Amino acid sequence: MRSIDSVPTLRNGTPGEASLNADRLRDVAGLVDEGIRGGVFPGAVSLIARGGIMGWLRAQGYAQVVPSRRPMDPETIFDLASLTKVVATLPVVISLWEKDALGLDSPVRSVLPEFSGGDRDLVTFRHLLAHTSGLPPWRALYLHARTREGVLKAICETPLAAPPGRTVEYSDLGILLVGFSIERMTGRMIDRLVKEIVVEPLRLTHTMFNPPRDLWTRCAATEPGHGYEHEKVGNDGRAFRWREDVLCGEVHDGNAHYALGGVAPHAGLFSTAREVAAVAFQWLRPGVLVSPRAVEEAITDQRNGAGGYPRGLGWVLHHEGTFFDALGPRAFGHTGFTGTSVAVDPDEDLIVVLLTNRVHLGGSNIKIQEFRPRFHEAVWRALL
Structure with missing residues (x-):
């Protein structure tokens, strides 16, 4: 680099x-x-x-x-x-992947063990990023939770709409899981990581x-x-x-x-x-x-x-x-x-x-x- x-x-x-x-x-x-x-x-x-x-x-x-x-x-x-x-979250994911800190084919449960059980065990970070995880597109999570922990719990309780890898289904929930995984791995909020990895190196104002x-x-x-x-x-x-x-x-x-x-x-x-x-x-x-x-x-x-x-x-x-x-x-x-x-x-x-x-x-x-x-x-x- x-x-x-x-x-x-x-x-x-x-x-x-x-x-x-x-x-x-x-x-x-x-x-x-x-x-x-x-x-x-x-x-x-x-x-x-x-x-x-x-x-x-x-x-x-x-x-x-x-x-x-x-x-x-x-x-x-x-x-x-x-x-x-793609402007913020994807570069952060790639940065972790380049450092071998995140495996694209690792199961999500390896970082978020609460996302497990049934077909959830098969969902990888590659599935989430390619929108083939089987998670539904959207859910009004704010009706059920007002904290990051509560939102994660609500997603983990959301049934998959399809088996992982079966079909492309654009999903906000999947990218939310990516973000929560990054935050769990690094101990830092996504905005701080974006500032460090994207904003500051490119001198964005x-x-x-x-x-x-x-x-x-x-x-x-x-x-x-x-x-x-x-x-x-x-x-x-x-x-x-x-x-x-x-x-x-x-x-x-x-x-x-x-x-x-x-x-x-x-x-x-x-x-x-x-x-x-x-x-x-x-x-x-x-x-x-x-x-x-x-x-x-x-x-x-x-x-x-x-x-x-x-x-x-x-x-x-x-x-x-x-x-x-x-x-x-x-x-x-x-x-x-x-x-x-x-x-x-x-x-x-x-x-x-x-x-x-x-x-x-x-x-x-x-x-x-x-x-x-x-x-x-x-x-x-x-x-x-």
Whole structure:
């Protein structure tokens, strides 16, 4: 691994220097404007880097529209939601794996003995990271627990939805187990580990859990209240004390906020487009954050016969129908519920970041699912 002094860094440049067609980039901007007009999101920050040069960074629309309008800025800080899994938690896991402190094929019960019994005994860390553990996607854990120990107990009591290794089933619960395992092994909270392993080596200044209040006015707003999860929980949440104000600077995810104090391995990280790209760039220039061996392992299909779409360790791999389908066959990426995404194409030396505040229009607003593929198609057409 290279020293921190030699950390690979994206540099600012023109579209031409980044091998991007300036005329076609106007189509990218126009598509984002169309998304704003069409109610896909109030605003967005998009970034395109190629060959180590950031040739496009554009803020459009509004960071907040309720109760008043606040323009989007290129340095707006976003609630990354599930991008936390690959920007923060995955590098910590890889760091432990590189030091032989964590075995990907070790059973989870070797670290968390309370996660045992029946098929749970067969679940490995590789299963958790590839989302083939059999754990269900989500559960309102905050209705049952308000401490880390209580959340872990609730997950351990959650029945598996499928045998381990049978199928890909994206699961927040699985990544929560990864985080609790890391904390048990190291005796340190995940936010401290992320600061040490990711933030400080890359010299990031606006990547953090629980942004201080003096930064909230620089954050993109998310949902007005917590109506989406309230509706999802239904009658079970009738007596629960839900947030009612516009969420801005506080993590949107209910389990991260209500049960885990804003610090969680599956959601809770805040960052900017520039700093998300800085982390993504390490996957194209391995040596500081991740090694070449780790990159190869993480972007290799981990299904091993399991049904479902191809998954690496943490990352979604290229396949027909994914949001970055327009990119090359070795591309990988991830999305976040709040309207965030990052995609990396090793063959084109390309990073594409799209951060939006789509849940500011309501958590049930899913227009971005159709928008993201169109956006990445427009980016692909802008490559020289």
